[in-house]
Amino acid sequence: MNKNIILCGVGGQGTVLASKLIAAAAMKKGLPVMSAETIGMAQRGGSVFSHIRIGEGLRSPMIARGTADVILGFEPGEAVRMLPYLKKGGQAVVSIRGIMPVTAALSGAGYKSEEMLSYLEKQVEHLLVVDTEKACRDIGSPKVLNILLLGAAAHSGALGLSDEDIKEAIKEHVPEKFHDMNLRALAYTHPDTP
Amino acid sequence: MHKEFLMGNEAIALGTIAAGVNLVSGYPGTPSSEVLETVAKRRTSDIYVEWSVNEKAAMEVAAGAAYTGARSMVTMKQVGLNVASDPLMSLEYIGVKGGMVVLAADDPGPISSQTEQDTRHFSAFSKLPCFDPSDPQEAYEMVQEAFEYSEKYETPVFLRPTTRVCHGYASITVKDEAEYKVHNFEGFTKDSGRWVIFPRLSYQNHIKIEARNQTLADDFSEYSRNRIYQACRKNVLLKKGIASGGISFTYALETLEEAGMAKLFKVSTPHPFPERLALSFLEGLTEVLCIEELDPVIERELTYICGKYHLPVKIYGKLTGHVKNAGENSRDSVQENIMQFLGLASDSPNMVSADSALSTDSMPSLPVRPPVLCAGCPHRASFCAVKAAMKGKKTIFCGDIGCYTLGNAMPLDMVDTCLCMGAGLGIAQGVGHMEPDTTCFAFVGDSTFFASAITGVINAVYNQADMTLVILDNSTTAMTGHQPHPGTGRTMMGEIVQKINIEAVLRGIGLKVVEIVNPLDYEASVECVKRVAWEPGVKAIIFKAPCIALTKPSGSLAVSPDKCINCRKCIRELGCPALVISEKQVSIDSSLCTGCSLCSQICPVNAICPPAEKDKGGVCHE
Ligand code: SF4
Numbered sequence: 144m145n146k147n148i149i150l151c152g153v154g155g156q157g158t159v160l161a162s163k164l165i166a167a168a169a170m171k172k173g174l175p176v177m178s179a180e181t182i183g184m185a186q187r188g189g190s191v192f193s194h195i196r197i198g199e200g201l202r203s204p205m206i207a208r209g210t211a212d213v214i215l216g217f218e219p220g221e222a223v224r225m226l227p228y229l230k231k232g233g234q235a236v237v238s239i240r241g242i243m244p245v246t247a248a249l250s251g252a253g254y255k256s257e258e259m260l261s262y263l264e265k266q267v268e269h270l271l272v273v274d275t276e277k278a279c280r281d282i283g284s285p286k287v288l289n290i291l292l293l294g295a296a297a298h299s300g301a302l303g304l305s306d307e308d309i310k311e312a313i314k315e316h317v318p319e320k321f322h323d324m325n326l327r328a329l330a331y332t333h334p335d336t337p
Numbered sequence: 338m339h340k341e342f343l344m345g346n347e348a349i350a351l352g353t354i355a356a357g358v359n360l361v362s363g364y365p366g367t368p369s370s371e372v373l374e375t376v377a378k379r380r381t382s383d384i385y386v387e388w389s390v391n392e393k394a395a396m397e398v399a400a401g402a403a404y405t406g407a408r409s410m411v412t413m414k415q416v417g418l419n420v421a422s423d424p425l426m427s428l429e430y431i432g433v434k435g436g437m438v439v440l441a442a443d444d445p446g447p448i449s450s451q452t453e454q455d456t457r458h459f460s461a462f463s464k465l466p467c468f469d470p471s472d473p474q475e476a477y478e479m480v481q482e483a484f485e486y487s488e489k490y491e492t493p494v495f496l497r498p499t500t501r502v503c504h505g506y507a508s509i510t511v512k513d514e515a516e517y518k519v520h521n522f523e524g525f526t527k528d529s530g531r532w533v534i535f536p537r538l539s540y541q542n543h544i545k546i547e548a549r550n551q552t553l554a555d556d557f558s559e560y561s562r563n564r565i566y567q568a569c570r571k572n573v574l575l576k577k578g579i580a581s582g583g584i585s586f587t588y589a590l591e592t593l594e595e596a597g598m599a600k601l602f603k604v605s606t607p608h609p610f611p612e613r614l615a616l617s618f619l620e621g622l623t624e625v626l627c628i629e630e631l632d633p634v635i636e637r638e639l640t641y642i643c644g645k646y647h648l649p650v651k652i653y654g655k656l657t658g659h660v661k662n663a664g665e666n667s668r669d670s671v672q673e674n675i676m677q678f679l680g681l682a683s684d685s686p687n688m689v690s691a692d693s694a695l696s697t698d699s700m701p702s703l704p705v706r707p708p709v710l711c712a713g714c715p716h717r718a719s720f721c722a723v724k725a726a727m728k729g730k731k732t733i734f735c736g737d738i739g740c741y742t743l744g745n746a747m748p749l750d751m752v753d754t755c756l757c758m759g760a761g762l763g764i765a766q767g768v769g770h771m772e773p774d775t776t777c778f779a780f781v782g783d784s785t786f787f788a789s790a791i792t793g794v795i796n797a798v799y800n801q802a803d804m805t806l807v808i809l810d811n812s813t814t815a816m817t818g819h820q821p822h823p824g825t826g827r828t829m830m831g832e833i834v835q836k837i838n839i840e841a842v843l844r845g846i847g848l849k850v851v852e853i854v855n856p857l858d859y860e861a862s863v864e865c866v867k868r869v870a871w872e873p874g875v876k877a878i879i880f881k882a883p884c885i886a887l888t889k890p891s892g893s894l895a896v897s898p899d900k901c902i903n904c905r906k907c908i909r910e911l912g913c914p915a916l917v918i919s920e921k922q923v924s925i926d927s928s929l930c931t932g933c934s935l936c937s938q939i940c941p942v943n944a945i946c947p948p949a950e951k952d953k954g955g956v957c958h959e
């Protein structure tokens with residue numbers, strides 16, 4: 144199995160943990176993994192991304208344009224920014240909730256994440272928009288966004304990782320007191336979850 | 338041996354531990370900080386680790402350890418090397434007894450730095466050998482080899498990873514603890530002819546260093562990480578080759594690999610350059626493209642070798658305009674460069690095909706998202722207070738390096754200058770001497786104060802400057818990932834020690850006016866600035882409130898829509914990311930707001946308050 148996965152969002156949204164969990168789950172299956180992520184200034188509310196590559200024969204963690212199997216968009220506009228990386232027929236899993244940049248609030252111009260979503264709908268054949276707003280309310284924490292998207296991507300089959308794989312990784316890498324909440328987030332989009 | 342998923346910096350740290358290091362010192366700086374942090378976390382009991390007060394101190398501590406025969410490492414980012422260059426330049430003339438690795442991480446882009454300087458040049462300048470890893474596994478092994486070379490040649494050596502290697506992760510094979518080397522050392526032996534630098538000794542040692550680097554260049558030609566990858570049989574007659582190093586090498590290799598399209602030269606030791614190996618690479622070629630980041634180091638070396646040996650090979654790269662000369666390379670840019678050089682179309686069947694899902698270019702305009710101070714960051718409050726207090730006055734706000742550099746963004750717009758660590762103080766003084774009618778401010782964080790501002794304060798007092806020093810004390814080194822410093826009372830060895838008190842330091846230097854205020858008390862802060870800035874000479878305000886990323890938020894506030902007159906003063910003045918406009922109404926994003934209350938103190942109609950009070954329709958701000 145060879146997979147190129149891109150996670151993107153706004154600094155502080157939890158992309159780093161999500162990419163760690165994907166990597167851990169793949170490693171558990173004995174697969175080689177390489178990844179790269181934004182660390183530094185951009186983590187303060189700037190655009191951030193992670194590239195994750197799974198499979199044999201990897202040389203570098205960076206993904207070439209048009210070769211990503213999956214994009215996990217933590218924010219619609221950031222998903223659009225990374226879209227050139229998605230391959231034809233690739234899967235995009237995107238959170239419905241936009242984050243207004245300070246620059247947009249200031250200029251009064253506003254920022255319409257709906258525009259971003261409708262662009263994604265036009266461009267991406269396999270698009271999954273997750274109503275993270277409702278989901279976070281149901282689960283009772285805004286902090287589970289990353290696991291929600293991870294779960295949705297896993298259920299779509301595009302990650303090549305199962306719920307079980309990711310569950311294991313959560314148990315190993317997340318403090319115990321958050322297990323319950325995160326496991327609920329993971330299962331939230333599962334077809335069998337009522 | 339076992340497998341671990343490690344960040345490049347963590348891999349370097351584990352390699353260092355496996356090499357039997359005895360002491361690691363450093364100063365935080367992106368992208369280098371995780372090396373020392375990981376050594377501290379994973380160290381065996383006999384390793385000493387410290388965050389030093391700055392890179393110069395760190396370099397000297399590591400040198401002292403190496404004088405005793407211990408193995409030492411010092412870590413920093415590339416600009417930190419400028420601070421440490423004084424001891425380093427001399428240290429090369431003295432040499433070391435135990436292995437000493439100088440880890441200086443470069444930042445092509447730059448992604449989190451002021452410059453795109455190239456440590457490979459520093460290596461040639463200081464005459465230290467340089468190791469340049471391409472991925473975490475190689476960095477893990479290379480750092481262990483670097484210690485061996487350092488000891489064999491009795492010189493400190495550079496390990497120079499770049500951001501994508503430092504912060505790239507890979508599942509790699511590492512040693513078990515039982516396989517770690519134990520490095521025993523003899524201790525310092527007095528010998529003033531060896532350890533005391535004098536012009537005569539420097540002259541003699543200079544001769545030895547030049548000779549040694551000749552030997553080392555030959556030695557490096559045999560070093561297995563400098564390597565020629567032959568083109569596959571069907572392309573073997575092609576007279577074109579690629580030379581590369583660092584992360585760019587991995588992009589080049591991936592581009593070429595499947596097809597074995599051209600001969601490839603990996604340079605892992607840019608200095609001293611493996612000349613003999615380069616000669617065998619150049620043999621039979623007529624054109625070479627050099628792919629590297631930052632400066633054209635490999636390109637110049639190959640050009641020099643071609644001149645020296647009268648080789649009919651054209652060398653292309655940054656100097657010839659074939660590769661862009663600033664910013665980082667990407668997987669895609671390298672592929673494009675190579676395709677063009679080889680005269681291939683980018684949809685050649687041998688290439689990773691860029692079959693993007695995008696069909697048109699009708700992309701909506703993307704949100705501009707520069708980094709900003711966190712919601713609830715106390716620096717925002719400090720900047721607002723100074724701005725309000727100085728409204729209408731002729732001022733200059735000299736900034737510095739840290740999270741508070743982000744105070745430059747609109748709407749705060751409170752950083753008029755920023756140069757390097759600690760420079761704001763000197764610049765404020767220089768401006769003040771030339772423009773006595775300007776009220777000069779210098780802003781500096783607590784960690785930066787200890788690292789490089791104290792001499793600036795002494796300079797100001799001694800030379801009768803007129804300026805206000807503003808210390809933004811959030812009790813941590815926030816930008817680089819919250820490391821402790823002398824004011825926090827914690828060390829990297831986990832000890833609780835006496836805190837060095839900034840106010841006492843300032844008073845010790847002779848400042849008569851030093852006031853401490855909580856910036857989140859807006860009115861008191863504005864009053865304080867008005868009072869202090871008016872005083873003659875050098876005076877200081879210490880804005881003291883912890884970094885919000887390290888404190889538990891006190892619960893979010895909300896805008897009461899029936900009270901809000903939609904004047905947008907909060908948005909216009911603060912630029913807090915939690916303040917947003919939804920459906921033309923100002924509101925607060927509860928997932929971001931920390932309840933710092935700054936906006937509620939600025940709102941002219943008390944429309945911002947805790948949600949409970951809002952529901953009760955009670956009074957918001959007292
Ligand atoms: S990390 Fe701390 S200092 Fe840096 S912007 Fe956030 S709150 Fe401010």
Ligand code: SF4
Nearest residue numbers: 713913930933934936
């Ligand atoms: S209280 Fe106001 S200024 Fe402070 S974090 Fe919340 S929205 Fe931002």
